Amino acid sequence: MPYRIGVDVGATKIAAGIVAGGRLVKSAKVATPKTNRRDVIATIAKLIRVFDHPKVTAVGVGIAGAVDAGRGIVYASPNLPKDFRDVKLAAALHRELNRPVAIENDAKCFTFAEATAGVGRQGKTVVGFTIGSGLGFGAVVEGKILHGRNGIAGEFGHTTVVEHGLRCSCGQAGHLESYASGGGMCRFYHQLTGRTVDTFELERLYQEGEIAARRTLTFCTEILALGIANAIAAFNPDIVILGGGMIRVPVFWRPAIAQVKKLVPYPAQLKDTPVVKTKLGDSAGIIGAALAAAR
Numbered sequence: 001m002p003y004r005i006g007v008d009v010g011a012t013k014i015a016a017g018i019v020a021g022g023r024l025v026k027s028a029k030v031a032t033p034k035t036n037r038r039d040v041i042a043t044i045a046k047l048i049r050v051f052d053h054p055k056v057t058a059v060g061v062g063i064a065g066a067v068d069a070g071r072g073i074v075y076a077s078p079n080l081p082k083d084f085r086d087v088k089l090a091a092a093l094h095r096e097l098n099r100p101v102a103i104e105n106d107a108k109c110f111t112f113a114e115a116t117a118g119v120g121r122q123g124k125t126v127v128g129f130t131i132g133s134g135l136g137f138g139a140v141v142e143g144k145i146l147h148g149r150n151g152i153a154g155e156f157g158h159t160t161v162v163e164h165g166l167r168c169s170c171g172q173a174g175h176l177e178s179y180a181s182g183g184g185m186c187r188f189y190h191q192l193t194g195r196t197v198d199t200f201e202l203e204r205l206y207q208e209g210e211i212a213a214r215r216t217l218t219f220c221t222e223i224l225a226l227g228i229a230n231a232i233a234a235f236n237p238d239i240v241i242l243g244g245g246m247i248r249v250p251v252f253w254r255p256a257i258a259q260v261k262k263l264v265p266y267p268a269q270l271k272d273t274p275v276v277k278t279k280l281g282d283s284a285g286i287i288g289a290a291l292a293a294a295r
Helices: 037-051 089-097 106-117 182-193 199-207 211-235 250-263 281-293
Strands: 003-009 013-020 023-031 056-063 066-068 073-076 085-087 102-105 125-131 135-141 239-243 275-277
Touching: 003 037, 003 106, 003 281, 013 037, 013 281, 023 037, 023 281, 037 056, 037 089, 056 089, 056 106, 056 281, 066 102, 073 089, 089 102, 102 106, 102 281, 106 125, 106 135, 106 239, 106 281, 125 211, 135 211, 182 199, 182 211, 199 211, 199 250, 211 239, 211 250, 250 275
Parallel strands: 003 056, 056 102, 125 239, 239 275
Antiparallel strands: 003 013, 013 023, 066 073, 073 085, 125 135
16 A cells, blocks of 8 residues: 655644555644745655655645646745745755655645545545635546646635625735635624634624624625535536535534525526535645645
């Protein structure tokens, strides 16, 4: 059985582990450096070395942002230091480790993991949303990740859903990520109240019946449902899979699933499209990066 290393680079932590047979065998995580690109690359390499072994056949790294997997370049990553732009990450890690390293967008890794070893493994066309501080998307068709011309296919988080809306992490306004994400909901709440909260406090206020919190989650849930319905119309998938940190807040995503059925076109054909939560959970990013590296 081949052993592969997968790395999931997030805003607050970098997680890595050994994957065998589509299963995470062992893992570790460290804090993501906030300093500069050099420190981020060195930290990724150091964590890979923890698991490197002669039996390891491939190493893959998943990272949020605009990623060209074929060229090994990260054009931009909103979660990392400002100088982490146009980084030839695959080449940099190859120099550090003296072995080939594949890179991929983290949401594509998530979707590939679920399509290969998770809840979507019976589907021919599988799409996935990762909903955390931002919103990522990936599509797997006939067992292959959809990349597009520059590797940026499927950036549903950066499609416009509200004209002249809230500013997005990419610098544009009114994007799906501006509302249907943890960061987006908190910014929307701030716009309503002038108060700064995190997602934990926002959820607590919602449960307590606070009007602004209720309005925030209701509106942002509607926007998430719109994004899912748009993805179903665009891809006609066998299944839609939801993952990411916001899965811990079912009052956000469960009502969205119910609303999707009312928003899709051609309801006789599309309203029964399954929309489910992740099976692999927090391990999906590592597993997907490892599996994608072996393609």
